[in-house]
Structure formats: C-alpha cells, structure tokens
Amino acid sequence: xxxxxxFRIEExxxxxxxxxxxxxxxxxxxxxxxxxxxxxxxxxxxxxxFINSLGVRDWIRLQAxxxxxxxxxELCNVAEPIIHQLNMIIxxxxxxxxxxxxxxxxxxxxxxxxxxxxxAVAHAATLARGQAPAMVCKECGAAMAFNDFPERYLxxxxxD
Ligand SMILES: [Zn+2]
Numbered sequence: 055x056x057x058x059x060x061f062r063i064e065e066x067x068x069x070x071x072x073x074x075x076x077x078x079x080x081x082x083x084x085x086x087x088x089x090x091x092x093x094x095x096x097x098x099x100x101x102x103x104f105i106n107s108l109g110v111r112d113w114i115r116l117q118a119x120x121x122x123x124x125x126x127x128e129l130c131n132v133a134e135p136i137i138h139q140l141n142m143i144i145x146x147x148x149x150x151x152x153x154x155x156x157x158x159x160x161x162x163x164x165x166x167x168x169x170x171x172x173x174a175v176a177h178a179a180t181l182a183r184g185q186a187p188a189m190v191c192k193e194c195g196a197a198m199a200f201n202d203f204p205e206r207y208l209x210x211x212x213x214d
Contacts, residue, residue, distance in 0.1 A: 061078070069092070070096045072101055073101065078105070079108040087123045090120075093126055094126050100133055103135065113139070117146065120148065130152075154171055154175075157169070157207060158202050159201050161194060161198045162199055166194070
C-alpha cells in the first residue's frame with residue numbers, strides 16, 4: 055500500500071473535515087464527533103478511495119456515536135465506494151444528510167465515462183422522483199446518461 059492510500063483526516067474549517075484514503079481497520083473515526091461545532095459536522099468524503107468491512111463497522115459506530123452526542127453529520131462529495139455501502143447497508147446511513155455525491159455518467163456520443171458530482175440539494179426534486187439529473191459531457195458537449203440503475207444507485211436518498 056502506498057502512502058497515498060493511507061487514511062487521514064484533514065481539517066478544512068470550523069466543523070468541516072475531509073476524510074481521505076482507505077477506510078479500514080487502520081482508520082480512526084472515533085475523534086470525529088468531538089470536532090463538531092454547535093452540533094454540526096460536515097464530512098467531505100470526496101477523497102475516500104475504498105472502504106472495507108472493518109471500515110464499514112467503524113463507520114456505523116461513528117453514526118451511532120454522532121447520534122449519541124447529538125451531532126448532525128452532513129456528508130458532501132460522497133465518493134462512489136461510500137454510496138455503494140449506503141445503498142447496501144441501511145445502518146451506514148444513520149441520520150446523516152447527504153448534500154452532494156459522486157455518480158457514474160457515460161456519454162453515448164463519444165464514449166467518455168465520468169464520475170460527476172451531483173448537488174443533492176439543488177436537484178432534490180429530481181432525485182426524489184428517483185431520477186438522475188442531466189449532465190453535459192466535458193469532452194463533446196452531448197448529454198450524458200446515468201451509468202448505473204438510478205433506482206439502485208439513488209436508493210440511499212430514500213427515507214423510510
Ligand atoms: Zn461526449
């Protein structure tokens with residue numbers, strides 16, 4: 055494993071931290087709830103490259119610890135590996151609010167595949183209908199298609 059994959063927590067501002075690298079048994083998430091301010095903590099998950107089963111266990115513990123401490127977690131730029139866990143294991147969602155996330159798109163015109171950031175707040179109405187917002191291809195300007203099953207990939211946004 056290269057040092058680039060090593061897990062680290064970077065403070066980005068008051069109550070704003072970024073999680074970077076692999077979330078596994080070496081990733082310590084227990085310090086996070088204490089970094090909240092006024093009951094809020096924003097986690098930027100754009101730099102998470104992988105999460106294994108032990109990382110998922112610690113992630114669920116983080117959700118429980120945050121709820122016990124009355125800390126609201128806001129997840130932004132949620133990377134695709136985390137989205138897959140949120141979809142498979144309900145407990146990983148906790149009460150965290152996802153404000154933006156990465157999603158796979160593909161261009162039928164030029165073949166480009168991209169992981170694009172979806173603003174879950176701006177596109178709330180579209181997403182609530184189980185639809186992926188339209189995206190434009192950076193390569194050729196054509197409309198990109200969602201490159202997964204929306205009802206499966208967007209399942210984590212459903213409450214109850
Ligand atoms: Zn294209």
